[in-house]
Amino acid sequence: MFIDFLKTKKVKYELIKHRTVYTAYDKAQTLRVPEKIVGKTLILKSDGKLVIALIPANKNLDKNKFKKVAKAKKVDFVSEKLIKNKLKGVKVGTIPPFGNLWGFQTFIDRGLIQSPKIIINAGDYNFSIKLSGGSLKKLIPSLVIGSFTKVRK
Numbered sequence: 001m002f003i004d005f006l007k008t009k010k011v012k013y014e015l016i017k018h019r020t021v022y023t024a025y026d027k028a029q030t031l032r033v034p035e036k037i038v039g040k041t042l043i044l045k046s047d048g049k050l051v052i053a054l055i056p057a058n059k060n061l062d063k064n065k066f067k068k069v070a071k072a073k074k075v076d077f078v079s080e081k082l083i084k085n086k087l088k089g090v091k092v093g094t095i096p097p098f099g100n101l102w103g104f105q106t107f108i109d110r111g112l113i114q115s116p117k118i119i120i121n122a123g124d125y126n127f128s129i130k131l132s133g134g135s136l137k138k139l140i141p142s143l144v145i146g147s148f149t150k151v152r153k
Helices: 004-008 024-031 063-070 080-086 133-139
Strands: 015-016 038-048 047-054 059-060 073-075 105-109 120-123 127-129 144-146 150-153
Touching: 015 047, 038 059, 047 059, 063 073, 063 105, 063 144, 105 150, 120 133, 144 150
Parallel strands: 047 105, 105 144
Antiparallel strands: 015 127, 038 047, 038 073, 059 150, 120 127
């Protein structure tokens, strides 16, 4: 897991153990917390480069809004196969939003970063990390904050 990374950056966090979950929605239900504070990590291809977008569990990505924030002409989701090849050591669906660990630009939706506490993936189906938006900014110095989601239907 990514605990060593958190410790070296000296940020406050809480490691949360929970039953096996595969989606951010299920994580929110399991932990009995609002979906709007649970982060969903998306791996995208933005003008040919891999990037990470972190959005609240109760929202979906709005590709047009994301293109504006990322100043990109083309944005697409990537395949699970590509994720497995590029992000070694983490299971699909458990990727923490620390794009800087893989050399990826990281984006976070403004609605999520404004929450006092955020729950993010920890690289495992049974653990999550709870931290503040300020801690996330410290962990990802080049974090881009923008509004690029829409209500989930």
